[in-house]
Amino acid sequence: LPKGVDGFDLIDGVWVAEPRFALPLSLALRQSLIDVAGSKLAQEGQQTKMEMVYAYLTGPRFRHRIDAIVERFTEMQSDLDRERKTMMRLWAKREEQLRGVLDSTAGLYGDLQGIAGRAMQEIESLDVLLIEGKSQAAE
Incomplete structure (x- = not known):
């Protein structure tokens, strides 16, 4: 991990995480993508x-x-x-x-x-x- 990152962080638009945080972070990102897609579909x-x-x-x-x-x-x-x-x-x-x-x-x-x-x-x-x-x- 880059210096100053403890656990996970967003650096230049990229999520950087320790391996133990990879799965929870991926679940959170997945849910965010689903929510964004739903919003776009509703506005469509x-x-x-x-x-x-x-x-x-x-x-x-x-x-x-x-x-x-x-x-x-x-x-x-x-x-x-x-x-x-x-x-x-x-x-x-x-x-x-x-x-x-x-x-x-x-x-x-x-x-x-x-x-x-x-x-x-x-x-x-x-x-x-x-x-x-x-x-x-x-x-």
């Missing part, structure tokens, strides 16, 4: 791929894809709005039917109280429903 075609992506983004295919996505989204939004209006109409109808049933039940209860007088027991849940029905009707 990168410019071409970037150009292809740019061409796609600025071309008509990309615009058509985006147009199709927006069109489907708009259709979905329109369907949702239609469904919401239909459901609100059905809920309003159902609410009116429930109020009618409640009013009829209250009327029946009142008629029976008029006939039976105090002999008829109070139905608290019906009183609560009548109060809630009146407060909701006022809203």
